[in-house]
Amino acid sequence: MELLDINVELKNASKQITEEQIDQFIETIDEHKRIFVYGTGRSGLMLKALAMRLMQIGYQSYVVGETTTPSIEKGDLLIVSSASGETQSVCTAADDGVKQGVDVLVITGSQESTLSRNHEPLIQIEAANKFSESKASIQPLGSLFEQMLLMIFDAVILKMSKKNEGTNKKMAKRHASIE
Numbered sequence: 001m002e003l004l005d006i007n008v009e010l011k012n013a014s015k016q017i018t019e020e021q022i023d024q025f026i027e028t029i030d031e032h033k034r035i036f037v038y039g040t041g042r043s044g045l046m047l048k049a050l051a052m053r054l055m056q057i058g059y060q061s062y063v064v065g066e067t068t069t070p071s072i073e074k075g076d077l078l079i080v081s082s083a084s085g086e087t088q089s090v091c092t093a094a095d096d097g098v099k100q101g102v103d104v105l106v107i108t109g110s111q112e113s114t115l116s117r118n119h120e121p122l123i124q125i126e127a128a129n130k131f132s133e134s135k136a137s138i139q140p141l142g143s144l145f146e147q148m149l150l151m152i153f154d155a156v157i158l159k160m161s162k163k164n165e166g167t168n169k170k171m172a173k174r175h176a177s178i179e
Contacts, residue, residue, distance in 0.1 A: 006147070013125060013148050017155075021123050025156050028105050028122070029059065032077035036102075038064035038093045039081040046149035047081055053157045056175060064093060074101030081106070083125075083145040085113020094119050107152070109145045123152065 037047035054061035078097040082090040085108040106121040
């Protein structure tokens with residue numbers, strides 16, 4: 001059954017992510033006043049989910065490219081993700097962020113990519129992407145990568161929420177009230 005196959009892949013991929021990486025992710029977020037995210041396609045959707053949760057937990061978070069996103073400034077954090085590490089707009093965003101004096105946190109699926117060569121990834125997820133297949137996944141394209149992004153982001157938010165009692169109620173107050 002395909003659902004079980006996906007579950008096995010997620011379990012195996014999860015073993016590649018360390019508690020230290022999750023802690024470093026959280027520390028990096030906590031060191032910055034404003035957090036910006038950027039990615040394209042389904043990776044971008046996962047990053048939008050992270051930005052939403054960060055806002056709900058009380059951080060200033062923005063999605064690059066949205067009409068209400070302010071200008072990024074020195075001292076901000078830019079989180080980018082690309083399974084292939086070759087998505088031109090993601091590579092350019094990371095490069096531009098560094099030129100503007102922001103810290104860049106990178107998640108990719110390829111250690112041998114342009115993105116990885118220019119910016120040391122905090123997390124590298126072995127998975128297929130639009131340019132290559134992987135022994136780690138039978139799923140099409142970057143599905144495993146995108147699923148892992150969401151799991152990593154949810155693990156980060158869960159760990160952050162455990163720091164403060166009543167976080168879920170506070171998050172619920174920041175949840176959209178007009179839907």
